[in-house]
Amino acid sequence: MNNTKIAIRLAVIAVIALTLITMTELRARTTYSLDKIGLLATVRHNLISQYVEEPDQELMIENAVRGMISALEDPYTSFVSKSELESFESQITGNFSGIGAEVDIKDRRLRIVSPLEDSPAWKSGILAGDVVLAIEGEDTIDIKLNEAVSKLKGPAGTDVTITVRHTTGEEKDITITRGKINIQTVRGFQRQEDHSYDFMLDDVNKIGYIRVTQFNGKTANDLKNAIEELKSADLQGLILDLRFDPGGLLTAAVTISDYFLPEGQRIVSTKGRVVPEVVHTATDKGTLISADIPLVVIANESSASASEIVTGALSDNERALFVGTRTFGKGSVQEIRELTTGAETAGLLKFTNAYYYLPNGRNIHKREGKDTWGVDPSPGAYVRMTPKQIEEMIKVRRESDILRQTDGQNIEQAISPEWINDTLKDPQLASSLQAVLGKLDTGEWPTVGSTNPEILVLETKRDNLNRRRSLLADTLTEIDKKIEEVEAEINGEPIIEPAEQTASIDPTNPETEAAIPTPTAELAQ
Known part of the structure; x- marks a missing residue:
């Protein structure tokens, strides 16, 4: 009995001791945090009371918040200030106000x-190729x-x-009444005469083509409508183009993956340090296209981001052949929380709280020191394009996207991989069409590209480095020109304008006046 009492007493003492240790550690951590917060308050007080000029107190607080976030070294964690809320919400919904160009x-x-x-812009007579000489009377020369x-x-x-200035040379002042702009994220092979998209790439073999430029709140429904249109035209094969897609809504990626997968197949899972695992699976009612x-x-x-979720879900489940190159590797999920001061909204905090994992368990997020990231193409389907090839392909693609005042002319030539290579300058699309045709003919996926992913990754890395070098060289050339202009001005010499000077911008990413890659309320970034 005595031994039992002693054991109980010792156990109680141990629990009390452990509790005291835990409380002491917690108190120490709390004291440390309060001390550091006190440091921030002290710095703020000294600057507000003693700085040579009156500081902007609201801006100081915002920058202090941004400073804490910058210490995380996470480009996908950010603070959205009160003044930025409207723009941020527009990005989420895909609705903007502007001229629409x-x-x-x-x-x-x-x-x-x-x-x-x-x-x-379209209704006001703005045409493709118009040069904007002035905005509200202000010259646009060298405008950012x-x-x-x-x-x-x-x-x-x-x-x-x-x-x-129209392409005819005519100059004209045009007043445009801004309106709500709905960004079209689901596009087809080419524009039709009524300016809608034609989603049928190969009308003879009934092979469809759908391109998704980003994932916002309207993308899944627009894609569904495109699929239904193709199905009504006796669809026999489909190419889904997610190149240059920066991502967006996780919910949109899950819904779109569900369109192609049978019930029960895993689409993606998310989990983090304090976030329990959440698994997204396909549903029977969500499937639109049979296997x-x-x-x-x-x-x-x-x-x-979201485009990698769709690519990984469809290729991992062997529902689709993935043609192209390894994807970017942006596999983090962001949560958004409203920040308030009293009853007033002070802004939003967007922060990474989880990674997402493909059906095979792979974490695709590109992390320092890791050799594996992103989603790799299917074996025998590694098809790379050089930066020069991409520029040529984008140039042709833009022409097919452009709305003109005159009636469009649909492409009527017989569609073949060779024609796509020669005319559209798109080896990846040509290989994709070749793959679908081969599958329809033999029931097996043909080899349409390289089977050595390691060499392909290295070649792509080399091409990217060469492109960076080229862009740096262009920048140095531009600086040299500006130095010459300044020296000419110093010497009183006339400045001769160059006949042609093209701004160094990414040819794969023309800016839409109301289109910014979509961060989201439920983000896969």
């Missing part, structure tokens, strides 16, 4: 790549792209006057 910089001027369908986009955007119902219809997914090194 894709723009870029050409010869130091803002240029209209294409007005968006049924947009205020983001500055121009900011000037063109604005609340629906407000006016903006731009001076344009006997061949499916190819095209993705590349610029396919990120």
Whole structure:
């Protein structure tokens, strides 16, 4: 009995001791945190009371928050200030207010790549190829792209006057009433005469083509409509193009993957340090295309986030052949929390709280020191494109996307992999069509690319480094020109404008006046 009492007493003493140790550690950590927060408060007080000029207190707080976030070295964790809320919410929903036009910089001027369908720009007579000479009377020479986009955007119902020079040489002032812009993230092979997209790539063999540019709140439904349109036209095979897709909504990626997968198959799972695992699986009611219809997914090194989820889900479950190159490796999930001060909203905190994992268990997020990331193409389907090939392909693709005032001319030639290579300058799309045709003919996927992924990854890395070197060389050339201009001005010499000077921008990413890659409320970034 005495031994039992002694044992109980010792156990109680041990528990009390452990509790005291735990409370002491917790108190120490709390004291440390409070001390450091006190340091921030002390710095703020000294600056507000003693700095030579009156500081912006709100800006100081915002930058202090951004400073804490920067210590994480995570590009996908960020603070959205109160003034940025409207723009951020527009990115989530895919709704914007502006004139509705894709723009870029050409010869130091803002240029209209294409007005968006049924947009205020289109209705006001803005044409593809128009050069914007002025915005509200301000000359656009050497204007920065983001500055121009900011000037063109604005609340629906407000006016903006731009001076344009049509390709005919005619210059004209056009006043555009801004409106709500719906970004079209689901696109087809080419524009039809009514300006809608044609999703049938090969009308003879009934092979469809759908390109997704980002995943926002409307993408899944728009893709569903495109699939239904193809099914009504006796669809026999489909190519889903996710190249250059920066990602977006996790929910959209799961819904779209479900369109192609039978019930019960794993799509993706998410888990983090304090976030329990959540597994997303396909449902029977979500399936739109039966498994006997061949499916190819095209993705590349610029396919990120939600596009990687779809690519990985379809290739891991052997529902699709993945043609292209290893994807980007952006496999983190962000949570968004509203920040309040009293009853007032102070902004939003977007922070990474989990990684997502493919059906095979692979964490695709590109992390320092790791040799494996992203999603790899299917064996025998590694098809790379050099930066030069990509530029040529994008140039042709833009032409097929552009809305013009005249009736369009649909491509009527017989579609073949050779024709795609020669005319569309797109080896990856050509290989994808070859794969679908082979599957329809023999029931087996043919080899359409390299089977050595390691060499392909190294070649892609080499090409990217060469491209970076080329861009740096262009930048140095531009600096040299500016130095010459300044020296000429110092010496009183006339400055001769170059005949042509193309801004160094990424040819694969024309800026849309109301289109920014989509961060989300439930993010896969």
